[in-house]
Amino acid sequence: MEPFRIKAVEPIPFPTPDQRRTALANAGYNLFRVPARAITIDLLTDSGTNAMSAAQWSALLSGDESYAGATSFERFEAVVRHLTGYDEVIPVHQGRAAERILLGSLLRPGDISVSNTHFDTTRASVAATGATAIDLPVDTSTSTSFGGDIDLDALHALLDGQDGAHVRCVVLTVTNNAGGGQPVSMANVAGARALCNAFDVPLLLDASRFAENAYLITERDPDHAHYSPREVAHLTFSLADGCWASLKKDGVGNIGGMIALRDAELARRCRDQLIAVEGFPTYGGLAGRDLDALAQGLQEVTDPAYLRYRAQSTRWFGEQLLDAGLPVLLPTGCHAVYVDAAALLPHVPTHQLPATALANELYLAGAVRVSELGTLVFGRRDPGGGPDLPAPRELVRLALPRRVYTKSHLEYVVEVAAGVVAKAAEIPGYRIVEQADTLRHFSAVLAPALTPVA
Ligand SMILES: Cc1ncc(COP(=O)(O)O)c(C=O)c1O
Structure with a gap:
């Protein structure tokens, strides 16, 4: 119930x-x-359509609407750092703004972004840079528990082949929305990490449904059955170099998104773009109260x-x-x-x-x-x-x-x-x-x- x-x-x-x-x-x-x-019943999307908790509604009232350096941002940043382990935290108004800014800072014409499946807005952001988005979903007829996985053999072949030098990032969408909402396994994240290390390519997560992915790992993978969803989420983030997320999903908010990275130089380039299109880096297109509601949602969701x-x-x-x-x-x-x-x-x-x-x-x-x-x-x-x-x-x-x-x-x-x-x-x-x-x-x-x- x-x-x-x-x-x-x-x-x-x-x-x-x-x-x-x-x-x-x-x-x-x-x-x-x-x-x-x-x-009558609106099942168009799970994005931004969430019912907030009483704790989230009350968090709205502590929103600090200062233009720069708001305490709402500090609370949001602390929650995201704790969840992901990434130091560089950049709020944005929704997921596609994160994609546009991060992929726009990373990709150049002729580059390749490879993924288990790029979501439609992600694909559009890749195309906007002049780069190519390649999807390598696992064959779901052979993997039913983790149908969101990327095909590691195909990824290896791509990275090792003549186009390998053009691959600028590997993206794992967790869970794989366009691929049936199926989870990505921990083994697959680790396998992608190993290939990214071998070929010196960053591994990024589209972490819009990170908590649901983590829960499904605890349910379907006996090796992780005794972990909490939050522990599995920590482990997943620890294997990647950074992420973006639409917080309209597992942020349990009605609006919001984020970029979180290890790479301070890439984050600096993202912030430069952010200021031009979203707003100052401590609010990124959101009200302070939104950041507080999202900080609370990111804790509840696991x-x-x-x-x-x-x-x-x-x-x-x-x-x-x-x-x-x-x-x-x-x-x-x-x-x-x-x-x-x-x-x-x-x-x-x-x-x-x-x-x-x-x-x-x-x-x-x-x-x-x-x-x-x-x-x-x-x-x-x-x-x-x-x-x-x-x-x-x-x-x-x-x-x-x-x-x-x-x-x-x-x-x-x-x-x-x-x-x-x-x-x-x-x-x-x-x-x-x-x-x-x-x-x-x-x-x-x-x-x-x-x-x-x-
Ligand atoms: C996996 C995934 N990535 C990115 C997005 C884009 O996020 P937003 O709608 O917040 O721009 C979505 C939205 O549905 C999504 O499902």
Whole structure:
């Protein structure tokens, strides 16, 4: 059960079927464009959607809003240093600002960043520097417990091959959000560390879900079963040279991010950029009160009782959806349940966006909002003007905001999903009408596919 009780509540909307159809059409069939007032259960993201604790709300009141040298920063810095062991702590307003600043300080045109999987915003930040992002996820058919691992053999081959000299950083995204929310094992972090030592390349963590990764290691790796999640997090950070994080996830905040590094010279370059785009280094685009709430959140998030509930409730939700007939990816991680839309909708071809089709149908059926992690997000536009190059998988993600929804909310989602499964064969595909050059899924305008689905 939830290891907390609820002190403040917020009503949720119940739009009618007609209102849902209108809202989706007005939004260009893109759930990012649907207003929150037309959503009943919002599983779009676990990012910034967390419910803060009473201790976090009270920490807000001790916020020091001094422009420079605020005590809120000192408290935040102390918590991050203690957690990560990195001396250089730089707050930013959210994860992508951290990526833009850190990768912008590290990468030059022609460089390579290699990762288990770059998240979409990370990939965009790599591309903005003129460098190339290469993903080397482990083959999940051979590794089910730690499906977030990087393929160490492929990493070795890359570092040792003709492109090796261009590799400027190795990035481990923990947990691997774009790769099904699966954890990265301690052995894999250690293996990547050894390769980075051998080839003199820095190892960085995208630590946005560091606590969930640490908990899943204690659950799935008998060698770490007796460690606390915080001890595992310490060990993970100790093997890397630095990290960035969106603190809208395991910071249990509504806004915030950070860069934390060992390398003082790299940190100096990051701070130079930070001042130009985010703000003075002791607030980095945040209010002092945000830093206090995040400092408290970063301490709460490794509570074993909270993490056990988080992992168990997500597993329960995944099992229920599976029983309802959705092809759920197993094992589930902590922050989301991922569904293979291509398996449910084999009649929708990739270029008609099966993951978008499933996501939109869940909205139409019950005002449940989820996100597509398929060709709309990860597909590549064909430079020759042909059909998009498809994403490796057509996933739909049902992300779970931290401490927000109860079991009965999730039971409602399961009922809605069962209804969608029952009419899966009739679900139409979509086509893209308008799109931006990067991160198109946030703003694209879509329409139901013109051609009847074969
Ligand atoms: C793994 C990962 N890295 C980076 C980001 C970007 O963080 P933000 O949304 O705070 O900019 C996200 C956001 O979802 C993420 O999941």
